[in-house]
Amino acid sequence: MRRLPRHSFILAAALIALPGLCMAGDTLLIQRVQAEPANVPARGMRMAQVEAKYGAPSERLDPRGGQKRVWPTINRWVYPGFTVYFENNRVIDVVVNQATQDEAGPKSATP
Template sequence: MKPFRSKSIVVSALLALSVVSTAASAETLLIERVRESASANLPARGMTMAQVEARYGAPSQRMEPRGGQKRQWPTINRWVYPAFTVYFEKSRVIDAVANQANANEIGPKSPIN
């Protein structure tokens, strides 16, 4: 009975995706660009700041560190590159995310509408 249920879920998800992609085919969706950049060469989790700078060059902007007021709140640094932003905990990459391409790019809907 479980295989049938999982097949139904997959089919429902595929149908929902096809409806969404048809409705937004003329627009650039953030999720589509994020999928493309997921295969792109982004800094990997665990890289040091020195490794990121050696591989990608100097960031266009280094944001002020946040956190660090208490031991359980580590300092988070954020470096902004033209295509992505890198988040560091202390000096190690914890995440890298694609930047919004322009103000017209459609992202996820806000939960408050």
């Protein structure tokens, strides 16, 4: 008979306990995002289109990457509700920011 590794049991126990970690009043970021209509830039939009539609970002973070040709430069613009990631002047991803400190989910892009 084959024995399962010990970490399999630990992982299973953690997954079973996970729902109990959230209190009844807690809101998960994913629940809010699913409940609200998505009013964020679409993938493929240009920087100028994003700025024309959503206005100037509250913060333009320093670009990352670009040291090599295979590592494109990624620009990040922070808006009050979301952060936009650009590669070569085009939107590649949009991440919804945390609404409150009590909301479970990724940390806000702004400190």
